[in-house]
Amino acid sequence: MRSRRRRADIALLFVLWAASGAGAGAGGEGASATLRLMQEKVIPASNTVFGATAEVPADDAGWREVEQALETLVASVREMADAPGGFAPLPWKDDAAAFARAVLDARRAVAARNVDALESANGALYQSCETCHVVYLPASK
Numbered sequence: 001m002r003s004r005r006r007r008a009d010i011a012l013l014f015v016l017w018a019a020s021g022a023g024a025g026a027g028g029e030g031a032s033a034t035l036r037l038m039q040e041k042v043i044p045a046s047n048t049v050f051g052a053t054a055e056v057p058a059d060d061a062g063w064r065e066v067e068q069a070l071e072t073l074v075a076s077v078r079e080m081a082d083a084p085g086g087f088a089p090l091p092w093k094d095d096a097a098a099f100a101r102a103v104l105d106a107r108r109a110v111a112a113r114n115v116d117a118l119e120s121a122n123g124a125l126y127q128s129c130e131t132c133h134v135v136y137l138p139a140s141k
């Protein structure tokens with residue numbers, strides 16, 4: 001399915017961009033808590049979740065991996081809610097809330113093994129990454 005494939009491509013682009021040096025120096029001593037959260041949790045977990053519509057899990061074990069990734073994203077939402085200072089609190093909260101809503105929608109979709117619902121939740125999830133980055137990613141460098 002074309003749109004599913006495209007979403008996977010977008011997720012892949014994200015990974016390539018992150019690996020390309022956009023995050024140069026990342027992971028070093030100066031790395032912010034948010035950067036670590038992105039690199040260790042949000043990026044790998046969201047790739048698993050995005051990938052599940054392009055390559056639908058064949059069995060329950062496969063779906064459980066997606067569920068596990070979503071639990072990681074739920075934990076990330078909590079960490080974002082307590083994000084240390086440095087970001088304007090109000091819009092940050094809105095963006096984190098949009099992210100949280102999309103994660104919960106995705107979790108419901110995965111619980112129901114509903115790939116179409118997951119695809120639409122993933123669209124909102126991806127949008128929430130973008131919305132926050134537009135504001136905070138350039139400024140945070």
Ligand code: HEC
Pocket residue numbers: 014018022023024026031032034035038039042043046080092095096099125126128129130132133136137140141
């Ligand atoms: C509420 C805000 C917010 C949301 C939502 C968010 N991010 Fe981020 N993200 C950030 C901030 C802030 C940084 C920059 C952190 C820094 O450099 O200190 C960042 C950095 C990144 C980076 C660059 C990492 C690097 O090595 O430089 C990637 C890739 C990324 N996020 C992916 C994602 C993905 C994928 C999602 C959604 C599934 C997402 N983010 C959701 C705020 C957010």
